[in-house]
Amino acid sequence: MQFIIKAYDGAGKLEKRMEVRPRHLEGMQKLGDHLICAGGLLDEEGKMKGSALILDFDTREELDDYVAHEPYVLEKVWEKIDIERLNVVVAKELKK
DSSP: OEEEEEEEEOTTOHHHHHHHHHHHHHHHHHTGGGEEEEEEEEOTTSOEEEEEEEEEOSSHHHHHHHHHHOHHHHTTOEEEEEEEEEOOOOOOOOOO
């Protein structure tokens, strides 16, 4: 089952986000095949204001366990988290 997570930072949390980011990225690496894609949500000035992740887990409970242990959750960077089921039809590698 694929899920899309849109998580929005609390007001004034950019500095905290950047402090916690290495742990967040380390966690992304550990997701392995669960991770389809992820990136930062940007405001009009191009500064990060949240995150978008597309993940694949066998159950919603597994996804919820991941979210509960996500560093941005534990450190209270993310203030609002929207999670919906998603049917990934096309996933393509981006050119860097």
